[in-house]
Amino acid sequence: xxxxxxxxxxxxxxxxxxxxxxxxxxxxxxxxxxxxxxxxxxxxxxxxxxxxxxxxxxxxxxxxxxxxxxxxxxxxxxxxxxxxxxxxxxxxxxxxxxxxxxxxxxxxxxxxxxxxxxxxxxxxxxxxxxxxxxxxxxxxxxxxxxx
Numbered sequence: 001x002x003x004x005x006x007x008x009x010x011x012x013x014x015x016x017x018x019x020x021x022x023x024x025x026x027x028x029x030x031x032x033x034x035x036x037x038x039x040x041x042x043x044x045x046x047x048x049x050x051x052x053x054x055x056x057x058x059x060x061x062x063x064x065x066x067x068x069x070x071x072x073x074x075x076x077x078x079x080x081x082x083x084x085x086x087x088x089x090x091x092x093x094x095x096x097x098x099x100x101x102x103x104x105x106x107x108x109x110x111x112x113x114x115x116x117x118x119x120x121x122x123x124x125x126x127x128x129x130x131x132x133x134x135x136x137x138x139x140x141x142x143x144x145x146x147x
Contacts, residue, residue, distance in 0.1 A: 020044050032079075087112050104130050
């Protein structure tokens with residue numbers, strides 16, 4: 001039997017979160033955290049709504065997943081996020097010791113790789129999953145903002 005729980009499957013859930021952010025006028029980034037093929041946290045950017053520069057999708061998901069698990073470490077978990085994490089989020093992900101990060105679009109200006117931010121040495125990273133969909137959503141958001 002084919003495993004339906006692929007990286008694309010969970011990235012679609014992150015993209016649904018990004019669409020919710022878009023509808024609220026937030027930069028459309030969505031995230032889900034998964035353990036054992038189960039979504040334990042889902043979120044999207046809330047920086048405008050909460051007037052909080054730290055309310056990125058990843059930060060919201062890290063907090064929700066830690067609450068769900070009853071501890072601060074996210075070993076065994078995978079973060080699916082539509083945009084490459086920034087250095088703030090990468091720092092939080094480092095401290096969470098998350099096992100895996102899967103992201104869609106690369107953030108060539110503010111992404112953790114460009115900024116030289118380190119992840120936990122045991123964290124594996126997969127990039128480019130549904131990158132076109134994530135990128136198109138961002139482009140549509142900023143095109144509408146400029147109108």
